[in-house]
Amino acid sequence: MRMNTPAVVNPRVRVIPAKVETGRNDANPDGEKKKIAVYARVSTFEEEQQSSQELQESYFKEMIAKNENWELYKVYADHGVTGTNTKNRTAFNQMIEDAKEGKFDLIITKSISRFARNTLDCLTYVRMLKGLTKPVGILFDREKIFTLDNHSSTLLTVISSLAEEESKSISANVCWGVTKRFSQGIPHIPTTYFLGYDEDEEGNLIINEEEAKTVRRIYKELLSGKGTVVIAKELTRDKVKTARGNTKWTSDSVLKLLRNEKYAGHALCQKSVTLDPLTHKRVRNKKHKPQYFIRNHHPPIIPEEDWNEAQKELDRRSKMLHDPGGKYRSAYSGRAPFSNMLFCGVCGMPIIRRRITSKNKGEKYYFTAWHCRVASQKIKADFTCSAKYIWEEVLEEAFLELLTEMKKEKEQIRIEGEKVIEEVNLTKEENKRLQELEGIIDRVSKQINEMSLRESIMKDPIYDATLRNLIYEAQIFQQEYENLLSNQDESMYLRKQLDQLLEYLDGPIEVAAIKDIVESGILHENYEIEFTFKCGVKRTAYGRPRGKQKDK
Numbered sequence: 001m002r003m004n005t006p007a008v009v010n011p012r013v014r015v016i017p018a019k020v021e022t023g024r025n026d027a028n029p030d031g032e033k034k035k036i037a038v039y040a041r042v043s044t045f046e047e048e049q050q051s052s053q054e055l056q057e058s059y060f061k062e063m064i065a066k067n068e069n070w071e072l073y074k075v076y077a078d079h080g081v082t083g084t085n086t087k088n089r090t091a092f093n094q095m096i097e098d099a100k101e102g103k104f105d106l107i108i109t110k111s112i113s114r115f116a117r118n119t120l121d122c123l124t125y126v127r128m129l130k131g132l133t134k135p136v137g138i139l140f141d142r143e144k145i146f147t148l149d150n151h152s153s154t155l156l157t158v159i160s161s162l163a164e165e166e167s168k169s170i171s172a173n174v175c176w177g178v179t180k181r182f183s184q185g186i187p188h189i190p191t192t193y194f195l196g197y198d199e200d201e202e203g204n205l206i207i208n209e210e211e212a213k214t215v216r217r218i219y220k221e222l223l224s225g226k227g228t229v230v231i232a233k234e235l236t237r238d239k240v241k242t243a244r245g246n247t248k249w250t251s252d253s254v255l256k257l258l259r260n261e262k263y264a265g266h267a268l269c270q271k272s273v274t275l276d277p278l279t280h281k282r283v284r285n286k287k288h289k290p291q292y293f294i295r296n297h298h299p300p301i302i303p304e305e306d307w308n309e310a311q312k313e314l315d316r317r318s319k320m321l322h323d324p325g326g327k328y329r330s331a332y333s334g335r336a337p338f339s340n341m342l343f344c345g346v347c348g349m350p351i352i353r354r355r356i357t358s359k360n361k362g363e364k365y366y367f368t369a370w371h372c373r374v375a376s377q378k379i380k381a382d383f384t385c386s387a388k389y390i391w392e393e394v395l396e397e398a399f400l401e402l403l404t405e406m407k408k409e410k411e412q413i414r415i416e417g418e419k420v421i422e423e424v425n426l427t428k429e430e431n432k433r434l435q436e437l438e439g440i441i442d443r444v445s446k447q448i449n450e451m452s453l454r455e456s457i458m459k460d461p462i463y464d465a466t467l468r469n470l471i472y473e474a475q476i477f478q479q480e481y482e483n484l485l486s487n488q489d490e491s492m493y494l495r496k497q498l499d500q501l502l503e504y505l506d507g508p509i510e511v512a513a514i515k516d517i518v519e520s521g522i523l524h525e526n527y528e529i530e531f532t533f534k535c536g537v538k539r540t541a542y543g544r545p546r547g548k549q550k551d552k
């Protein structure tokens, strides 16, 4: 049986789902009433204005009376203290002692700022009370935080992050500005050095058609197989202007442009996040897992599907170029069909193209072969590899043979492809969660909006911090949401690739197609080549030890 707190009458703050549980029902199977402690604190200043103490007390007494599973244990009240020093908080200290002795089950208090002098202090008490043999939860009424509920680890993280911010004593004004912008859903994006967009009078991003042409060209060329080095070279050659107005392009600037999510119409805020103020451990964001991501923030220059495909292509190439140790990096060259596509089955390093000179009965001849980078000794490595090379001709032949075979078993390929997609597809629960998260994010955002409109609260730095805490919470939900969405994207990508492969198998086959349909391949010692197609389906091609053809 779940026990919910009664709805709180406070028209100005939107209440987060009435999901506050005490989590203590198991410990009280007999349905015994929970003993509730109330902590109230009022400043001298407030007492002059109104009888705030009495108001707080009666408010909570009423709240407790409304819940048939609750009974008031005691009201602990501190008067006229600033709260910056626990020494003067006699009632507070008494309450903590009573909690340790298990005299009550739950503390209700108006807000974090009433309860503790700062959030770090608050966190310490939250943890301590939670860790008691008979855990005591705290319900912060204004913030709608219950420290023992299912999300409490998230909430503790949130509180932790605030505590650190406080310890860094960031100016409340600065934070307030950020909050305000967040509440309007508009991170400000400067366009001065941002190719493709201008800003209108209201600060909205609008497409600059002239510059957008360059952006489109770069994405198109990447997807047609060109590397960033070549793209940069050609842009420089054609005297195409950069965002800064010059005509010097580097592969780095091209890459940055290709990785910029803003071209798909999205905006990304806050790239890193702090998890624990006590250890000061900072957790960096993974590159495609933004903390806070606003979809469809402005008009896109690159359709989302193309943008996603470009990211995949970049990922694939960078995987190719970075060997396991990450030591040997080279520029991507898209010239030969198998380049940046094959890996050594012996040591895992990329397979490269080589011109090899050999002799047969005293006569010199040349041929092209594909060979492990380490085995061919083209790079210095701290290990050796014994892999043999394969003739290009043999490789091409084996690949074409494979495609010819695949033409005959399209139905089987479809079945296998569907299986792969099914694995990535969201489960029923995940789909449900995705929808649930949409609702949660919506609600939290609305709450942030409403709270941030309460200007009088600006006087209260802890309340301000609470607002930031809500924002942080929104970000965490947003992150979970984005992770699920990216799985959904992945399944859409695989579906598209499967359709493309099947369509391709209907037409004439050629080696050049490899770039469109194959993700990667592993060349084994027995000359078998294990191909993974972009749709996730795997097939093995069979090569031979040596070729027969003789050049010149």
Ligand SMILES: [Zn+2]
Residues within 6 Å of the ligand: 344, 345, 346, 347, 348, 349, 372, 373, 374, 375, 385, 386, 387
């Ligand atoms: Zn090797």
